[in-house]
Amino acid sequence: MGKKVYMDNAATTQTKQEVINEMIKYFNEMYGNPSSIYDLGRTSKRAINKARTSVAKFINADEDEIYFTSGGTESDNWALKGVANANKSKGNHIITSKIEHHAILHTCEYLEKQGYEVTYLDVDENGVVNIEQLKESIKDNTILITIMFANNEIGTIQPIKEIGKIAKEKGILFHTDAVQAVGGLRIDVKDLNIDLLSMSAHKINGPKGIGALYVKKGTKLDNFMHGGAQESKKRAGTESVQNIVGFGKAVEILEENFDEHIEKITKLRDRLIKGIKDNIADIKLNGHPVNRLANNVNFSFNYIEGESLLLYLDMEGISASSGSACTSGSLDPSHVLMAIGLKHEIAHGSLRLTLSDSNTEEEVDYVVQKLVDVVNRLRVISPLKG
Amino acid sequence: MGKKVYMDNAATTQTKQEVINEMIKYFNEMYGNPSSIYDLGRTSKRAINKARTSVAKFINADEDEIYFTSGGTESDNWALKGVANANKSKGNHIITSKIEHHAILHTCEYLEKQGYEVTYLDVDENGVVNIEQLKESIKDNTILITIMFANNEIGTIQPIKEIGKIAKEKGILFHTDAVQAVGGLRIDVKDLNIDLLSMSAHKINGPKGIGALYVKKGTKLDNFMHGGAQESKKRAGTESVQNIVGFGKAVEILEENFDEHIEKITKLRDRLIKGIKDNIADIKLNGHPVNRLANNVNFSFNYIEGESLLLYLDMEGISASSGSACTSGSLDPSHVLMAIGLKHEIAHGSLRLTLSDSNTEEEVDYVVQKLVDVVNRLRVISPLKG
Amino acid sequence: MYTEKVMEHFRNPRNVGEIKDADGIGMVGNAKCGDIMKIYMKINNGIIDDVKFQTFGCGSAIASSSMATELIKGKSVDEAVELTNKAVVEALGGLPKVKVHCSVLAEQAVKSALYDYAQKNNLVVKGLEDFNPDEDVHEH
Amino acid sequence: MYTEKVMEHFRNPRNVGEIKDADGIGMVGNAKCGDIMKIYMKINNGIIDDVKFQTFGCGSAIASSSMATELIKGKSVDEAVELTNKAVVEALGGLPKVKVHCSVLAEQAVKSALYDYAQKNNLVVKGLEDFNPDEDVHEH
Numbered sequence A, B: 001m002g003k004k005v006y007m008d009n010a011a012t013t014q015t016k017q018e019v020i021n022e023m024i025k026y027f028n029e030m031y032g033n034p035s036s037i038y039d040l041g042r043t044s045k046r047a048i049n050k051a052r053t054s055v056a057k058f059i060n061a062d063e064d065e066i067y068f069t070s071g072g073t074e075s076d077n078w079a080l081k082g083v084a085n086a087n088k089s090k091g092n093h094i095i096t097s098k099i100e101h102h103a104i105l106h107t108c109e110y111l112e113k114q115g116y117e118v119t120y121l122d123v124d125e126n127g128v129v130n131i132e133q134l135k136e137s138i139k140d141n142t143i144l145i146t147i148m149f150a151n152n153e154i155g156t157i158q159p160i161k162e163i164g165k166i167a168k169e170k171g172i173l174f175h176t177d178a179v180q181a182v183g184g185l186r187i188d189v190k191d192l193n194i195d196l197l198s199m200s201a202h203k204i205n206g207p208k209g210i211g212a213l214y215v216k217k218g219t220k221l222d223n224f225m226h227g228g229a230q231e232s233k234k235r236a237g238t239e240s241v242q243n244i245v246g247f248g249k250a251v252e253i254l255e256e257n258f259d260e261h262i263e264k265i266t267k268l269r270d271r272l273i274k275g276i277k278d279n280i281a282d283i284k285l286n287g288h289p290v291n292r293l294a295n296n297v298n299f300s301f302n303y304i305e306g307e308s309l310l311l312y313l314d315m316e317g318i319s320a321s322s323g324s325a326c327t328s329g330s331l332d333p334s335h336v337l338m339a340i341g342l343k344h345e346i347a348h349g350s351l352r353l354t355l356s357d358s359n360t361e362e363e364v365d366y367v368v369q370k371l372v373d374v375v376n377r378l379r380v381i382s383p384l385k386g
Numbered sequence C, D: 001m002y003t004e005k006v007m008e009h010f011r012n013p014r015n016v017g018e019i020k021d022a023d024g025i026g027m028v029g030n031a032k033c034g035d036i037m038k039i040y041m042k043i044n045n046g047i048i049d050d051v052k053f054q055t056f057g058c059g060s061a062i063a064s065s066s067m068a069t070e071l072i073k074g075k076s077v078d079e080a081v082e083l084t085n086k087a088v089v090e091a092l093g094g095l096p097k098v099k100v101h102c103s104v105l106a107e108q109a110v111k112s113a114l115y116d117y118a119q120k121n122n123l124v125v126k127g128l129e130d131f132n133p134d135e136d137v138h139e140h
C-alpha cells in the first residue's frame, strides 16, 4: 500500500499508545466496579478520581466540578436540557449561534418543541458571533447562553471571554461546547466566567465514547442520566473506567507539552495553507484568518464537489473531510458554511484538513501536491469551470 | 498476596482477553470515525455493523432494531423517556415494579415530576411481580409497561412471556431491562413480544460504558441523545467503536457456548447455596428458589450487617456485594429486599454472590469456608445474637 | 459504501469532456443541491456516434454519468430514450439509497440532450412527449 | 475509603464481648438503620476498670466502638463523659462523611452506659444532665 496521511483530526484522533498502555490493565486486571467497597472496586474509584483531577487541572476547575459522560454529545445534551429543566421558573429563553454543532442545535430544536424559545445568533463572514446581537437578544427570561468555544468545521475561535463577561453581568448561565477547543488552546474556566463546558476525549487522542461536563459549583442543573449514585449522584451509569483512565492520560500528555504541541501544529497548518494558496487558483480560505484553531484548514475550491474530492484524496491515502451535503446524505451543505455566507455551489466544494502533532512537513507537502492533481482532475470533469 | 475470588459478576465482570484482543486494533490502527467516507472511516463502520449483527442475532432481533448506547442506564433512560415523550398524545400512565433497578425507578420519578403517572407493582416474597395487579393497573391512558427481565440483587426471573402477551393484547408498549438477564438465559424478543429491551456489555465480560437498546421496528420512540446522524439518526454521538467491537465480541463468545456456560454456572451456584445452607444457621435464601439467574446467590444472615461482612470477606480476597444501606451511604437497605418483605435488620445482613464461568468448585468451597468463619466472628460481636 | 463498479467508473470516468459541435446538449441538476450533469451528443442517422459528459457532483454522480454515457454510446436515439435510472443503478452494481437520485439525474441528462436534439431537428421522439427538461429531480 | 487505623480496629476490634455483672450498660441505634451498639462497663471507685462492646453495624461502627472503648478504658467516669464523637473520629484518623454518624453512635453508647450506671447508683454525673438515652442519632 501507498502513503497514508491522516488529516481529519477534528473528526476523531488516533488513541495514543501511552493512553492504551494506561487503559489496558483496567480491562481484565483492575476491572472492579468503582461503587464496590472491596479492594478491586476502590482501585477503580481511585483511578477515575485521578483522571478527574487531571481533567479538572487542565481547565483550572476543581475536581468536584468535573462529571464524566459518554462524550461531547451527552455533555451538550445534559448541559442544555439540565439547565433548561432546572431553571424553568426563571425563564425559558436560550441564546445560541447558527454555527453550533448538531449536538447543540438539535437539542435546541428539541427544547423548542418543549416550549422553550431559542435565539440563533448570526455570525460574520469569518464565523464570529455577533456580540451586539447577543446583547440585544438578552431578555428577562433568558436562562442560558451557549456558544461554542471553537468551531469544528472552520476552526473559528469565539470571543468567549467577552461572552462570559456579558453572561456574568446579566446573571445568565454560560455554557460552551469546547469539544474542539480543548486540544487547541489553553482554557481557564474561572478566568473566562464559564459555568458549564463540554469536552470529548476522542478529539485529543483519547478513546471514543467518553467525555466530561464541567459544572461550576452551585450551578442549577437537573440530572440527564437517571439511575445509580455514580458521579456524586449527578450522572448515573456504571463508569466506563478504562475510558475514563484513557481520557485522563490523554489530557496529561497534552498538558505536558502543550505549548510545543500547539507551536508544531500551527507551523504545519500555516505551511499547508500557504501551499494550497500558492498552487491552486479560485479558492477561498474559510474561517477566521487569525483567530482559528491551530489545527484547522478549511478551503472552498470553486467548480468542484466535496465528496468526489474526498474520495480521490482517499485513493491517494489522504483522510479528510468536507462540508458537502453529499458526505452526510442530506442535500443542503453544512449549516456552518451557509452561515458564513458561502453560496451553495461553493460550500459544496469545501475541504477540511485538520492536523495533529503526528503529521509532518513532508505529509503536508504530499497533501498539497496530491490536492493540486485532484482539484485539476475534478475541474476538468466539471461543467461549471470554463 | 493470598487467594483472590471474584464473586460479584452482577456488579461488573472482567473483560475477557479475546474481547480485548478484538478491541485493541480499533484504538490506534483502525481509529477512523464511522461517519467518515474514507477507507479508515468505512472500516469502523463495518466493525460496528458486524457487532450490531451479533447483538441482534443473540436476541433474535433484526440488525436495524439495535442501537448502541453508553450502557444499561442510558438504554433504560432512553426507552422510558423516549416512549413517554413520543406517546404523550395517547396517554401518560406507565406501569413498572417496585424492584426495578434505579435506572428505571429514578427515571420514573423524573417522569412523575413531568406529569406522568406511574404504578409500581408489588412483588411476592420471591420477588415475582403480581400479574393480577398488573392487569388491574392497566388503564386507557397506559402507554408503557416496563418490567425487568431478571433482578440484579436476588436474581428472580419475571414471567416476561405472560407480561408480553398482556401488553400486546392491550396494545401497550413493553420494555424490559434485560441487563442482568442477557448473560443468564436465552432471550427471543419476537417470541416474547418485547418492544424495547436494554442491555449492557460490562455484565457479560465486555467493556464498561457500552450497551444497546433493542427497539422493535415501528415503535414510537423519541430520541434521547440529540446531535449528529449516527445510529440511523436515532442516537447521536461519535460511536465508541472500540467498545462496540468489544460488546459484539463478548456476545459472540457467550453465544458460542451458551448452554455449556449456563450449565457450568448453575452447578457452581447450587453447590454454593448448598454449602452455605449446610454450614450456617439462621439464614434465608432471597429470591426465587427455582426461577432465578444461573449465577445469583443471595442470602440474609441474621444478626449481622452486610458491609462488615463484605469487608471481612475482602480481607480473605473475596469480592462480593450486599444490599445493606451502609454500602451505599444511605440509611435504608435495598428497596428490593424491602419489597420482598424482609425486616430491616435482616435486609441489612444480606450478601450477594454472583458467579461467572471463570469461578471454580474450589473457589466455591473456599468462599463457603471463609463465610462460615466471618459470619461467626461477626455474630460474636453482635448484640442481637443470644 | 460504493460498489467496486461505481468506484471503477469514478476512478476512471469514461467519456469525459465536451463536444464542440454537439447535436444535442442536456444539462440537469443544480449547484444548490451539489450536482449538475451536462451531456453532449453527436448523432448521425439516428445513432449516437459520440457522447461526452461533464459533472459537478459526488462520486456516484460522476460514476452514474460515466455509466449512462457508456450505456447509450453507439445506440439509436430510440434505444437511448429508454435508458432508465434503474438500468444505470444495475449496471453499477447498485447505489446507496441516498445516492439513487444521481442515477435519476443521469437518466434526465440523457433525455434532456435527446430532447434538445429533437427540438433542434424538429423531430418527435417517442418517449419524450412528456419530458420537461426543467423539472427538478430532487424532492426538497 | 477507610483509614488504615479504622481498618486495623475493624480487623482486630478491642474489648469485644459482654460483662455479665456490668455496673452500667448502654445500647443505642436501631436495626432499621443498620447499626446498634451495646456497651458494658465495670466501674470501681469512679474508674472504668473494664469495658466491653457488642456492635451490629458496618466497618466504621465496629471500629468506632472499638476505639471508643479503648479511649475510656481505665479513665474516670468524669473523663469518659467528655468523650466526643470528634475525639473518636480523630483517633481513627478520620471517617468518611457518610460514616460520621457511627462515631456519634459510639459517643452516645458510652454516655448511655454511664447514664445507666448513674441511675443505678443514684449518682449525678456532670455532663449527663441533658442526656436522653432514647434519642435517635440518625437524621431521617
Ligand SMILES: Cc1ncc(COP(=O)(O)O)c(C=O)c1O
Residues within 6 Å of the ligand: A010, A070, A071, A072, A073, A074, A076, A101, A103, A148, A150, A151, A152, A177, A179, A180, A200, A201, A202, A209, A211, B236, B237, B238
Ligand atoms: C464542536 C463539537 N461538539 C460536539 C461534538 C460531539 O462530540 P462526541 O462525538 O464526543 O459526541 C463534536 C464532535 O463530534 C464537536 O466537534
Ligand SMILES: Cc1ncc(COP(=O)(O)O)c(C=O)c1O
Residues within 6 Å of the ligand: A236, A237, A238, B010, B070, B071, B072, B073, B074, B076, B101, B103, B148, B150, B151, B152, B177, B178, B179, B180, B200, B201, B202, B209, B211
Ligand atoms: C438490572 C440493571 N439495570 C440497569 C443497570 C445499569 O447498567 P449500566 O451500569 O451499564 O449503566 C444495571 C447494572 O448496573 C442493572 O443490573
